[in-house]
Amino acid sequence: MITADLDxxxxxxxxSLAGRGVLxxxxxxxxxxxxxxxxxxxxxxGFATAAPFAIAGSAxxxxxxxxxxxxxxxxxxxxxxxxxxxxxxxxxxxVTRQALAVSAAxxxxxxxxxxxxxxxxxxGTTVWPWPDLAAARDWQHAWQxxxxxxxxxxxxxxxxxxxxxxxxxxxxxxxxxxxATRSPVAGAVAYFGSDxxxxxxxxxxxxxxxxxAGAPASEAGMTWPSGRVADPxxxxxxxxxxxxxxxxxxxxxGLEPATATGRLGxxxxxxxxxxxxxxxxxxxxxxxxxxxxxxxxxxxxYLEQVGATWLECRMRAPAxxxxxxxxxADPAVATARLVLAQAVAAVIGAGLxxxxxxxxxxx
Numbered sequence: 001m002i003t004a005d006l007d008x009x010x011x012x013x014x015x016s017l018a019g020r021g022v023l024x025x026x027x028x029x030x031x032x033x034x035x036x037x038x039x040x041x042x043x044x045x046g047f048a049t050a051a052p053f054a055i056a057g058s059a060x061x062x063x064x065x066x067x068x069x070x071x072x073x074x075x076x077x078x079x080x081x082x083x084x085x086x087x088x089x090x091x092x093x094x095v096t097r098q099a100l101a102v103s104a105a106x107x108x109x110x111x112x113x114x115x116x117x118x119x120x121x122x123x124g125t126t127v128w129p130w131p132d133l134a135a136a137r138d139w140q141h142a143w144q145x146x147x148x149x150x151x152x153x154x155x156x157x158x159x160x161x162x163x164x165x166x167x168x169x170x171x172x173x174x175x176x177x178x179x180a181t182r183s184p185v186a187g188a189v190a191y192f193g194s195d196x197x198x199x200x201x202x203x204x205x206x207x208x209x210x211x212x213a214g215a216p217a218s219e220a221g222m223t224w225p226s227g228r229v230a231d232p233x234x235x236x237x238x239x240x241x242x243x244x245x246x247x248x249x250x251x252x253x254g255l256e257p258a259t260a261t262g263r264l265g266x267x268x269x270x271x272x273x274x275x276x277x278x279x280x281x282x283x284x285x286x287x288x289x290x291x292x293x294x295x296x297x298x299x300x301x302y303l304e305q306v307g308a309t310w311l312e313c314r315m316r317a318p319a320x321x322x323x324x325x326x327x328x329a330d331p332a333v334a335t336a337r338l339v340l341a342q343a344v345a346a347v348i349g350a351g352l353x354x355x356x357x358x359x360x361x362x363x
Contacts, residue, residue, distance in 0.1 A: 063089020
């Protein structure tokens with residue numbers, strides 16, 4: 001994926017600069033995996049990092065000098081359009097449109113593995129099973145169990161080694177409540193469904209109310225409130241289904257997604273497509289960051305952003321002939337847009353799997 005490529009090239013640049021004496025030898029051992037952030041200027045092809053600050057601090061250099069040296073080393077890469085230092089030591093890389101589009105094609109080909117990276121390589125995690133939410137004592141307990149399991153799954157996807165759980169840890173996992181014990185979570189699962197409840201918990205930030213306001217458990221069980229209960233999972237599932245359907249309908253019309261070669265960058269060139277391409281590229285970064293910070297709710301919220309951006313993109317740049325006036329006349333553009341649909345399905349499917357939910361239509 002493009003962020004892994006940037007990590008690799010950044011590490012290679014540091015080794016090269018240290019070998020040539022431009023930077024101290026100690027810099028050659030530094031890694032800065034997973035530090036990329038969206039370009040502050042808003043360019044979807046841009047990736048920024050504050051890594052020069054950490055590198056400079058350990059080497060006794062100014063961050064600006066490190067950023068300038070690394071930028072100079074990366075400018076000659078054929079898929080890098082621009083590399084420049086900014087501020088007092090930030091580094092911004094802008095990749096070519098083709099590189100960004102090919103990254104989406106690689107994510108599409110990877111499927112559910114598109115969320116995986118080596119960002120947390122060298123760390124370890126105990127992987128906890130997905131909790132039986134109906135057995136939770138209360139909403140806080142359910143949220144804690146879901147967050148613990150999800151954080152461990154995110155860490156494993158980001159490259160953390162799986163550690164064996166101790167007998168004490170296994171013993172700390174509570175057994176199912178007995179039938180006589182009333183659980184508001186069990187009532188919610190029975191009424192709304194386990195996926196709905198799990199996703200509500202998965203997207204809840206630390207300190208937030210775990211159960212949505214206005215959806216109380218009544219004496220008789222779960223009841224709909226007078227107003228509508230927000231369902232953030234529905235648009236995410238809708239976006240996934242729309243992406244999968246686009247590829248299937250394309251196949252019925254004899255249109256197969258394009259390969260990662262060719263002119264994808266030119267064919268996926270509208271503002272809506274480029275915004276979506278830039279957003280998709282950050283899935284491995286978001287997964288690793290959520291695990292590192294122990295804030296797993298950042299991943300579902302990222303999926304909601306992807307879903308909304310994709311639904312907007314398919315309106316402005318549809319892949320199929322029946323997409324209205326914006327539908328492509330050139331079959332090559334249609335097949336390129338099907339690659340984007342495949343990538344969206346892969347990203348949302350991977351993200352939902354990491355929340356403990358199977359994507360719609362998947363076993």
